[in-house]
Amino acid sequence: MTLPAHEMKRLRDVAGNDVELKALVGRRLAGTPLQYLEGTAAFGPLDLVVDQRVLIPRPETEQLWELAADLIAEPRRIVDLCTGSGALAIALSRSFPQAQVWGTDLSDEAIDVATLNGARYEARVEWCSGDLFAALPGELEGSIDLLVSNPPYVSDSEYADLPEDVRREPKMALVSGPTGLEVYERIAATLGTWLAPAGTFAFEIGETQADAVRRLFAAFSPEIRRDLAGRDRFVVGVKT
Ligand SMILES: C[S@@+](CC[C@H](N)C(=O)[O-])C[C@H]1O[C@@H](n2cnc3c(N)ncnc32)[C@H](O)[C@@H]1O
Structure with missing residues (x-):
């Protein structure tokens, strides 16, 4: 098995020498995602x-960021539930430099x-560990102007059919x-109590x-x- 030329080029850019390149190619062929190797x-x-x-x-989540940034003019408080690498929270903190942003x-x-x-982007984001809204400071209740999330949404049976990488x-x-x-x-059950009046949300599905x-x-x-x-x-959606 060989890798496509564009992947080989990217791995050559990462590897310091031929031995490292061989090891990276082996890991890629065994299913490790290219981005983890880079x-x-x-x-x-x-x-x-x-x-x-x-x-x-994912590229779709970039679209979620653009879509969310167009939903509301001047959010004061933004929350990204299920932040992962911090992508949405950091991107939104740059779209709205005046807003307070939390990522959980x-x-x-x-x-x-x-x-x-x-830290890499000097983003003003408060990072909170915990289960959905429970991770947030209680005083945020009723005051979130913009809520975004790309939560886990694969079913147990779909998981078995996902590609190896x-x-x-x-x-x-x-x-x-x-x-x-x-x-x-679970988000829907308490969403109304966390959003501000006219607060909006955008989720990936x-x-x-x-x-x-x-x-x-x-x-x-x-x-x-x-x-x-x-x-x-x-x-x-929006809280009316
Ligand atoms: C689909 S990933 C999205 C990561 C990131 N927002 C993105 O779009 O790249 C879902 C994230 O939700 C987190 N997660 C899963 N269950 C959670 C829960 N109950 N409360 C908060 N986060 C959770 C996972 O750890 C993971 O980082």
């Missing part, structure tokens, strides 16, 4: 540190990577539970989840938005 991943203008502790940010994750290891990336990413970053909707259900997610967030005038390939990949 140690970084592009997210819009950002070059984020990534390793096996975090999901590699259940994984302490992910928070370590997000903190590293935040995707399954090298943290399972807890991908799998939500038996249906794939569990994390949205799986392409088959639009109907279920529309029902879950029915109290927030939900709208489904499409990605560049025309797939239903985002839900946005």
Whole structure:
């Protein structure tokens, strides 16, 4: 088995010598994602540190950042639930330099990577470890102007069919539970108490989840938005 020329070029740029290159090629052929071998991943203008502790940010999530940044003119308080590498929180802190921004994750290891990336870009983001909203300081309740999230939304059965290199990413970053909707259900249960009046949200969703997610967030005038390939990949809504 050989690697495509563009991947070989990228690994040559990382390797210090032929022995290292051979080792990297071996790991890539065994399924390690290219970005883990390089140690970084592009997210819009950002070059984020990534390793096996975090999901590699995807192009769709860049679209979520752009979409969220257009939803509201001057958010004062922004939260990114399930921040992983910190991609959305850091990008939004740069889109809205006047806003206070929080990024949360259940994984302490992910928070370590997000903190590293935040420092790399001198981002003014508070990193909080914990389960969804429980990670946030209580005084934020009722005052979030913009909430974003790319939560785990793969079901247990879908996980088994994912490609080998995707399954090298943290399972807890991908799998939500038996249906794939569990994390949205938990977010929907308390979303109304955390958003400010007229607070808005934008979440990434799986392409088959639009109907279920529309029902879950029915109290927030939900709208489904499409990605560049025309797939239903985002839900946005507002607290009225
Ligand atoms: C799909 S990844 C998204 C990472 C990042 N936002 C991105 O788009 O690249 C989901 C993240 O949610 C975190 N996570 C899983 N369950 C969680 C929970 N109950 N509370 C907070 N974070 C959770 C995982 O550790 C992982 O970092």
